[in-house]
Each structure stands twice: as C-alpha cells, then as structure tokens.
Amino acid sequence: MTNKKTPNKAQIERLLARRKQHESQLNPELITEKILRGDKTALSDAITLIENKIEAKRTIGQTILSNCLPHSGKSIRIGITGVPGVGKSSFIEAFGTHLTEQGCKVAVLAIDPSSEISKGSILGDKTRMIELSANPNAFIRPTATSGSLGGVAHKTRETILLCEAAGFDTILVETVGVGQSETEVHSMTDFFLLLMLAGAGDELQGIKRGIMEMADTILITKADGKNVKPANLARTEYKNALHLFPAKENNWIPKVETVSAMENRGLDKIWKIIKTYDQMTHSNGWKDSNRKAQQEYWMKESIQSQILEEFYQTKGIQDKIKEITNDLNVGKLTSYQAAELIIKYYKKQK
C-alpha cells in the first residue's frame, strides 16, 4: 500500500473540516459573533490575532476589535499592584472566585513586560490560579511578553475591550511594578488597588515612589493568624498617612483595609468599596470623563511613540547620541547644546 493513492471520501471530509476550522479562526465576522455570545475560545483567538507578529493577522484582529467596540465599555476596570511576595495571585484567586459567586463575570489580565527576562513570574502565577481558571465565569489571560512596555500596554488595553464585548463586567489588570508599568495600568483602569504587607520595612522598598498616591485603596494582605494584629496596626498607620495626602480629583478618599485570601476574609468589604466608588464616580460623571481622558492619553502616547521611533531608528543616530552624551557627561556641552547637535545630525540624515 502507498500513501500516494487518491484520497477517499472520508479523508477529503476531514481535510475540508480542518480547512473550515482554520478559516473560521480567521473570519472576523464569525469570531465577533462568537465573542458577543461569550465564547471564551473565540475571545482567546481574537487576542492572539491582536498580539500576532504577522501584519495580516493583526489586521483581522483590528477588524474584530472594531466590530466589538460598540459592545465594550460596560465594566469596572480594576488595577492591582504590589511587590512580589505580597500575595497578589492568592488574592486574585480568592477575590475573583468571590466575585463570580456574586454573579460577576471576571477577566484577569496582566501587564508584565519583564516576564520574558524573569522567566515569567506572572505567567507562572496564572497557572497557580487553579480554581479561578476552571471557573466558567472567569477568563484568565497571561500577558503578551514581547515588545516594549508601550506595546504590551496597548495590547492589554485592546484585550480589555474584547473581554468587555464578551460580557466580562469586572476586569482585573495585574502588574508586578516593573519600570513604568503601574503608571500604565493606572491609566487604563477605573480603580487602583495597592496590596501591601504588614510590617513596614524592607518589603516596601520594592514599591516605587509615587505609587502610594495613586492608590484608591490600600489592602494589607495576609491578615490571618499571627499576622492579624500587625495588619490592623498597619491599617491604622496607612489610614493616618493617607489622610495627609491631597484629596483626589474625583473627591474619593482612599481607603485602607485588611484581607486574608487564605481565610477568605475581607473580600466582601473590598468589593463593597469598589462598588461604592464605581457608583460615585459614575453618578458624578468622573468615570466617563476619566475614560475619555485615558483614551486621548493613549492615542497621544501611540502617536508620539511612533514618531520618536522613527527618529531613534535613523541611520547612525544611536552612535551620534552616544558620542554627544559623552561630551555632555564630561561637561563639554549643556543639555540643550547636546540636543541641538543631535537634531542637526538627524535633519542631515533625513
């Protein structure tokens, strides 16, 4: 027997079915339809298309996104940050499960441009969210690790829109706080949650300056067993500290709470806080105007990064910048003079 004989009917049918499946994975109308029905596989496919390195596939992804756009937006977007070891995954696992029990549909996304280098701490964590990932009302998507932070952030934003179109009403965006990632997550979410450990000390050194003032709520984690007392003490301390901070633009007064993911305690309290916040900012118009401001911010960011990329990719510019930076550092030039020389070189090369 040889394999080269004419294929029989069954074989042809199998081939046709496979082709149809493949085509349906690239059919933007079909995928949109499925997403709007809440199909998680289609949602995953669409995200993969958006993140794709092949332009033709990204274009399909953008079409799906355009189709989904009128159906997105109806959610509360929650940013979650905290240093490694603070118990982010355990909290998200417990909190996400709690939310699904309240009837929410929960999507967990992550922004972590470092994970490729650090062997994917968040990606690793995701697989540890065993209960939540098996929950039919939850969707967990590990971050896209390739590309610049700006690129990753931009894909995460589009993933949020797709998840919303698929009916997810509570979006949790997690970050480990590398580089500017908290700022990026802060500017794509409605509510910003900072997880902290009791016992201010070395653990805190990982939190970057300025993050505390972004928080809408600080959550002291691992408030169980021997840790209850120090956690309550930390809560009081942070409450006193936050009261010295200037009021937020939207009039929200940041809260401090304790939580135990292990004992499932405090989850209802934090959810009540977020719901109160959401209602308040919805009725005073801040939620809507903030989202508009965020959109415009990201548009501007995207424009500027593309224009600057063109500059930084000019032939020879990197060497020129190095050379001039050297002159700057030994005190031969002022910053402005250095900039002028680089711009002059750039214009000559263009």
Add this chain to the structure above:
Amino acid sequence: MTNKKTPNKAQIERLLARRKQHESQLNPELITEKILRGDKTALSDAITLIENKIEAKRTIGQTILSNCLPHSGKSIRIGITGVPGVGKSSFIEAFGTHLTEQGCKVAVLAIDPSSEISKGSILGDKTRMIELSANPNAFIRPTATSGSLGGVAHKTRETILLCEAAGFDTILVETVGVGQSETEVHSMTDFFLLLMLAGAGDELQGIKRGIMEMADTILITKADGKNVKPANLARTEYKNALHLFPAKENNWIPKVETVSAMENRGLDKIWKIIKTYDQMTHSNGWKDSNRKAQQEYWMKESIQSQILEEFYQTKGIQDKIKEITNDLNVGKLTSYQAAELIIKYYKKQK
C-alpha cells in the same frame, strides 16, 4: 544755534563710550570674564541674552554659557515648593539671609510659567525680598515668563550654570507648583524641599499628588505664636506618614521640621539637614550620578520636544486630531486606530 553743527570732542567721546558699553554687553569673552569674577551685572546680562527672543543674541548667550561651563557645577541646588500662602517668599528671604551669614553665596531663581497669566505671583514676591535683594552675596532673578514650561525650565537650568560660574554656591529654585513645574524643578535640583502649613485641610488641596513623595524634607512653616503647637503636631503626623513611604534610591530618609521665618527659628536646623544630605550623596556618588542622569534627561526632553513640535506644526494636523479625537470619544475608534489615522495623514502631508 542749531543741533546740526559738527559734534565737539566731548560729544564724540560720550558717543564712543556709549558704543563701547553697548559692545561690551554683547562681547561674550568680556562678559564671561566678568561673570567669573562674580560680577552680578554681567551675570544678569548673560541671562538676558540666553532668554532673548532674537536668535543672534541667544547665540552670544550660548557662547558665554559654553565658556562658563567648565566653571559651573560646584553648588548645592535646592528646589523649593509649596502652595501660595505657605510663606515661600518669607522663608526664602529669611533662609537666604541666614545662608549669606554662614558665608554662602546665594542665588534665588524661580520657575513659574503661570506668572504671565496670573500677573506674576513670584515676580511680585521677589520685590518683597527687600533684605535679600540688597545683600551683596545674594542674587535674585525673576523667572522668564514667556514660552512653554519646557522652554522656561530649560532657561532656568542654564541660569543655574551661569550663577555657579559666577561663584554662587547655593542655588534656590522656587516653584509655585503649576502644571508639571514641581517635577521639572525636582529634575534640576539636588535636594527638594516641600513647605507645608500646619492643619491638614483645604490648604493641602493645592499640592498635587506625587509631590509629597518627591520631598527630601517637609518643612512646616509659620511655626510661631499660636501656631507652634499645631505645627509640632503636624510634624509628628508627617514623620509617621513619611516612614511608611518607600526608601529613596539614594538611601536618604526624608525629614520633617518646623520653621518660623518671622522669628528666624529652624533655619540652622534645615541648613544642617541639607549639608548632611549633600555630604552623604556626595560621598556615596549619588549626587554626581544623579546630575548626569538629569543632564541626559534634559537632553532627551529637548530632542523629543523639538521633534514632536515639528509634528504638531504640520499643516492641518490640529484639525485632523480634533476630528479623529471626536470619533475616538464617540466610540468609533480605539486609541490605536485613531493614532494610526493621524500618523497616516501626517505622512501624506510631509
């Protein structure tokens, strides 16, 4: 008698002297020489040249700056901020005078891009610093009010360099905290001082979020008379709050002190803190590496703002941005799609 008769010898000499004076004001070598001898008039002339709207004069300014560059840098640069009413001018008057009594040569600069609009709060304040402005070891220079914040900041940075070349070893850079100005001042100084009033409340609303975490020292002002007790209480509160903040990159633990400009109390304490800080950051290498990082930051800022300016000045781009932003806001486009359309238009116009 007629004025048209041949000028006599005295008249010619007067004209020649005037011409010589005018020329000397535009002679970069002469001005540099005078600056290096500590001549305040020459220093003022040079700053005016740098700020000048006429390019030829700015070029002379840049030559002076280049000449001065090898003689600059030997100072402690102190940023000072606080909301209007906190007593910035009184503090600077008292503190500056105290410093000159310790043998320091003090330059007071200001960065206040708003003053043109708000009728010059800082400029007004300057004229109130009567004692300090008459002090031979002090130099007070009101801010250049024209242009964008970036432009103002860049001129303030160059003014710092000129003041240092003229022998000023203590540079106070004041800001009222409009827009991004604290961040700008923070990135051109070694030490950042935040002035606060006792009685946390409405007064604090003027301080922007994130500023507190920039402070190397918080100074509670007007700690005199009935205010002593609340000032001390505020000091304790801020101390507790700051201790919850993450440690600074340079290992400095921010301090909190009280001060009375009226009673000249606390000035020695704050000066001791700054000197300790300066010695510490000098010996651990942070001062030097931070200044290098600041220089590179400003170079990059200058390059990017010039490149983006070209983009924003493209014919028709503003209208296009308005149109697309509208589509973005009504949910017809994602931020990324909006950016793509604007970039496409830009490339077509170029």
